[in-house]
Amino acid sequence: MKKEISFTLNNEKVMVEVDPKWTLLHVIREVLEMTGTKEGCGYGECGACTVIVDGKAVDSCLYPVMEAEGKVITTIEGLAAKTGGLDPVQAAFVKEGAIQCGFCIPGMIMSAKALLDEKPAPSDDEIKESIEGNLCRCTGYVKILDAVKSIAGGR
Numbered sequence: 001m002k003k004e005i006s007f008t009l010n011n012e013k014v015m016v017e018v019d020p021k022w023t024l025l026h027v028i029r030e031v032l033e034m035t036g037t038k039e040g041c042g043y044g045e046c047g048a049c050t051v052i053v054d055g056k057a058v059d060s061c062l063y064p065v066m067e068a069e070g071k072v073i074t075t076i077e078g079l080a081a082k083t084g085g086l087d088p089v090q091a092a093f094v095k096e097g098a099i100q101c102g103f104c105i106p107g108m109i110m111s112a113k114a115l116l117d118e119k120p121a122p123s124d125d126e127i128k129e130s131i132e133g134n135l136c137r138c139t140g141y142v143k144i145l146d147a148v149k150s151i152a153g154g155r
């Protein structure tokens with residue numbers, strides 16, 4: 001039986017009917033039709049589905065939707081909306097040439113964004129740790145790390 005839950009998504013309150021068995025990823029992509037958040041592995045291994053929940057980066061494919069009740073959730077679509085242009089993290093990825101096929105990039109950016117929001121001047125090791133759960137099959141990671149480092153602490 002479906003239940004109604006509400007949460008804040010990209011600065012807007014949403015109410016949605018869900019099957020309690022669904023994941024947050026399913027609701028974001030299939031019910032709310034926000035497809036910037038990607039489904040890669042579907043079981044917590046690739047980070048493509050990363051969103052920010054109450055300030056923390058989480059794998060939305062493992063996140064039971066019922067736990068989203070009352071939470072503040074940001075997806076990749078919410079970053080650009082705040083500024084009217086690209087978020088600084090997105091702009092850094094473009095500037096550093098960190099994007100190839102792009103499939104992993106929303107998740108990478110959300111992981112980096114959660115870190116930088118909590119700690120604006122992270123160390124190189126902290127940057128690596130923040131994206132260690134995000135797999136990229138294209139870039140070799142160097143440019144991705146360069147992009148995050150380029151805006152860490154105003155470097």
Ligand code: FES
Pocket residue numbers: 038039040041042043044045046047048049050059060061062
């Ligand atoms: S789709 Fe969620 S971790 Fe891979």
Ligand code: FES
Pocket residue numbers: 098099100101102103104105135136137138139
């Ligand atoms: S840019 Fe293709 S998977 Fe990362």
